[in-house]
Amino acid sequence: xxxxxxxxRASEIxxxxxxxxxxxxxxxTLYDAVPExxxxxxxxxxxxxxxxxxxxxxx
Amino acid sequence: MAADTDHFxxxxxxxxxxxxxxxxxxxxxxxxxxxxxxTAPLQDGKLFDLEWAVNARNELRQAINEDYLTExxxxxxxxxxxxxxxxxxLGEYGDIVQLDQDVIGQLQQMTFQxxxxxxAEHLDIISKQVYESTxxxxxxxxxVNAVREVVGKDMARYASQQVHDSLMQFDRAVNTKIALDxxxxxxxYRGSDDSKTRTFCRKHVxxxxxxxxxxxxxxxxxxxxxxxxxxxxxxxxxxxxxxRPVFDDLDVEEQAGEPVETIQKRKVPEKLTKKAAVxxxxxxxxxxxxxxxxxxERPTDQYGVGFDGxxxxxxxxxxxxxxxxxxxxxxxxxxxxxxIFDRGMTDxxxxxLDSALDETAELATKxxxxxxxxxxxxxxxxxxSMGDGRLGINPTYWNPKAQIAFxxxxxxxxxxxxxxAEATALRSELxxxxxxxxxxxxxxxxxxxxxxxxxxxxxxxxxKAKAAEKAANKAExxxxxxxxxxxxGDDLDDRPWSAKEYYDNAEDQxxxxxxxxxxxxxxxxxxxxxxxxxxxxxGTPIEKYLxxxxxxxxxxxxxxxxxxxxxxxxxxxxxxxxxxxxxLYNGGRKDLVDPKLSGLMDEMVSKDGRLTVFDEWxxxxxxxxx
Numbered sequence: 153x154x155x156x157x158x159x160x161r162a163s164e165i166x167x168x169x170x171x172x173x174x175x176x177x178x179x180x181t182l183y184d185a186v187p188e189x190x191x192x193x194x195x196x197x198x199x200x201x202x203x204x205x206x207x208x209x210x211x
Numbered sequence: 212m213a214a215d216t217d218h219f220x221x222x223x224x225x226x227x228x229x230x231x232x233x234x235x236x237x238x239x240x241x242x243x244x245x246x247x248x249x250t251a252p253l254q255d256g257k258l259f260d261l262e263w264a265v266n267a268r269n270e271l272r273q274a275i276n277e278d279y280l281t282e283x284x285x286x287x288x289x290x291x292x293x294x295x296x297x298x299x300x301l302g303e304y305g306d307i308v309q310l311d312q313d314v315i316g317q318l319q320q321m322t323f324q325x326x327x328x329x330x331a332e333h334l335d336i337i338s339k340q341v342y343e344s345t346x347x348x349x350x351x352x353x354x355v356n357a358v359r360e361v362v363g364k365d366m367a368r369y370a371s372q373q374v375h376d377s378l379m380q381f382d383r384a385v386n387t388k389i390a391l392d393x394x395x396x397x398x399x400y401r402g403s404d405d406s407k408t409r410t411f412c413r414k415h416v417x418x419x420x421x422x423x424x425x426x427x428x429x430x431x432x433x434x435x436x437x438x439x440x441x442x443x444x445x446x447x448x449x450x451x452x453x454x455r456p457v458f459d460d461l462d463v464e465e466q467a468g469e470p471v472e473t474i475q476k477r478k479v480p481e482k483l484t485k486k487a488a489v490x491x492x493x494x495x496x497x498x499x500x501x502x503x504x505x506x507x508e509r510p511t512d513q514y515g516v517g518f519d520g521x522x523x524x525x526x527x528x529x530x531x532x533x534x535x536x537x538x539x540x541x542x543x544x545x546x547x548x549x550x551i552f553d554r555g556m557t558d559x560x561x562x563x564l565d566s567a568l569d570e571t572a573e574l575a576t577k578x579x580x581x582x583x584x585x586x587x588x589x590x591x592x593x594x595x596s597m598g599d600g601r602l603g604i605n606p607t608y609w610n611p612k613a614q615i616a617f618x619x620x621x622x623x624x625x626x627x628x629x630x631x632a633e634a635t636a637l638r639s640e641l642x643x644x645x646x647x648x649x650x651x652x653x654x655x656x657x658x659x660x661x662x663x664x665x666x667x668x669x670x671x672x673x674x675k676a677k678a679a680e681k682a683a684n685k686a687e688x689x690x691x692x693x694x695x696x697x698x699x700g701d702d703l704d705d706r707p708w709s710a711k712e713y714y715d716n717a718e719d720q721x722x723x724x725x726x727x728x729x730x731x732x733x734x735x736x737x738x739x740x741x742x743x744x745x746x747x748x749x750g751t752p753i754e755k756y757l758x759x760x761x762x763x764x765x766x767x768x769x770x771x772x773x774x775x776x777x778x779x780x781x782x783x784x785x786x787x788x789x790x791x792x793x794x795l796y797n798g799g800r801k802d803l804v805d806p807k808l809s810g811l812m813d814e815m816v817s818k819d820g821r822l823t824v825f826d827e828w829x830x831x832x833x834x835x836x837x
Binding site: 163166167176179180183188191192193195196198199200202203206207208209 | 535537593594595596597603608684708731744745783784786
């Protein structure tokens with residue numbers, strides 16, 4: 153099964169180091185664009201980035 | 212080969228031929244309808260002639276009759292020979308009576324009617340599509356594309372499944388009728404057992420049951436089930452299995468011992484009330500987070516705390532903001548430990564969680580890490596998350612799945628159907644509004660207020676229709692698909708995206724995801740020294756080891772070619788690779804786990820304390836042992 157462009161794009165941006173500041177916003181946009189049958193798998197990208205975006209950093 | 216297997220193989224082959232023939236006829240039909248649309252009068256390249264659009268229905272009907280139903284008729288004529296072959300096959304197993312030719316004729320007639328209904332339904336859809344394209348002044352190209360979409364995709368998909376299922380149902384009906392008329396009381400579930408076989412069928416294939424036993428088993432729920440009539444629909448949509456009568460005890464003994472599924476389905480716990488579930492979860496969280504006075508002297512320091520007695524913090528606690536300092540975070544985590552913030556979680560989700568916490572308590576002991584400290588709702592779309600022992604759960608995602616675990620697919624599918632019907636009704640109202648809007652526009656002096664009202668009504672109803680469609684999609688998506696059957700060595704493209712897809716039911720998928728998150732807890736907590744985290748997070752000793760194994764060349768993104776990646780998601784990074792493998796290792800699927808990680812987990816479990824040196828890696832310092 154070939155994946156949609158939006159899904160492939162998401163799999164690329166979650167690999168970037170460092171992650172974009174607005175990574176969640178970018179994922180949200182792509183999530184809306186992926187077909188229904190890819191949405192469940194797509195949710196794992198949020199799980200993946202949360203391990204980084206949820207890190208506690210000194211402000 | 213056995214007579215029944217020969218017959219079923221021939222039937223599978225015939226089903227393929229029928230599907231191919233029908234697909235070809237639908238391509239012809241699609242092109243013919245596209246040619247018909249090409250005859251529509253155009254104005255500036257757009258369709259406009261409503262009279263033509265109305266009259267087109269007759270030509271569409273004729274096209275469907277000539278291209279689609281003629282082919283269906285030819286296909287169903289093949290059923291005569293299928294009935295003869297079925298009787299010949301059954302004759303190999305005992306003395307059978309012959310089936311009345313009238314019954315065969317009636318079955319064929321009913322099958323044809325099913326295809327006629329499908330044709331009529333799509334005639335309506337295509338006619339409406341052509342009319343709407345004309346009404347809204349769609350371009351010729353868009354109109355053709357829209358029609359091709361209906362015939363080439365929707366109609367082809369339904370017809371393809373119907374042509375397969377109709378043949379199988381016909382054969383099953385003939386088989387069963389002959390068997391019952393011949394006095395059969397026991398039946399063997401026969402058919403293939405390969406990568407396409409659904410878990411339910413694999414469980415029963417080659418087993419012999421009485422009619423009462425069959426009726427009882429088929430009352431249950433499983434993914435892909437289409438009805439409780441075992442003899443007519445077997446395992447459900449696209450199923451290739453059927454019952455064959457058993458007249459001889461030898462027949463029972465010969466094949467009853469053939470292998471069936473190896474994974475035991477998780478038992479669904481008894482549902483608790485929300486209050487009882489919260490109380491039980493809280494009690495378990497409290498128990499796992501109470502620090503005894505001598506905690507720092509305990510050999511494995513299972514509480515993961517610093518010299519001040521507070522938990523190490525690396526992640527933002529629940530309700531933290533971007534301005535939360537590490538000190539504040541430590542206080543917040545301390546305050547939240549032993550508690551659940553159950554906002555939005557149903558009694559069913561909480562019951563599954565309560566049961567899962569018993570498993571994580573065992574995993575905590577086995578892998579020498581603290582247990583989950585607090586449970587909170589996730590802040591975003593992730594289905595679950597983990598950090599510092601804070602388990603995040605997404606109730607929006609898990610509540611419908613938990614409902615399926617306790618109530619089966621039926622309730623949620625009914626809800627989906629209701630929402631789908633609601634959306635269809637709204638879409639119909641929207642069509643009426645468009646017609647009214649255009650009528651008003653066509654008046655010599657259109658009434659602006661009426662147009663505004665219609666536009667507003669359209670916007671409102673469109674939003675409602677979309678919301679109903681979204682709810683239906685969501686409910687349907689919550690129903691688990693058949694379990695993935697990939698094994699190490701198979702084509703990598705056939706792997707599931709995530710490990711939960713190796714399970715075909717909601718409760719096992721929930722438990723698997725908890726195990727995945729607990730895998731994160733293990734790499735975050737095992738041998739943690741408190742210096743991890745911050746702007747330049749370097750990771751725990753185990754994370755550094757995993758990173759070393761995972762990459763062949765991190766700078767180019769090349770993963771190690773010698774590792775096993777049991778799911779596509781496990782290729783994301785070393786932490787997800789570990790978490791996916793951890794979930795499978797502890798979920799009864801060690802056969803899918805990377806051998807290196809399997810060895811590491813064996814060592815963690817068998818060792819009395821935490822890891823020291825393994826595979827030449829110093830797990831206290833996070834570097835190669837000197």
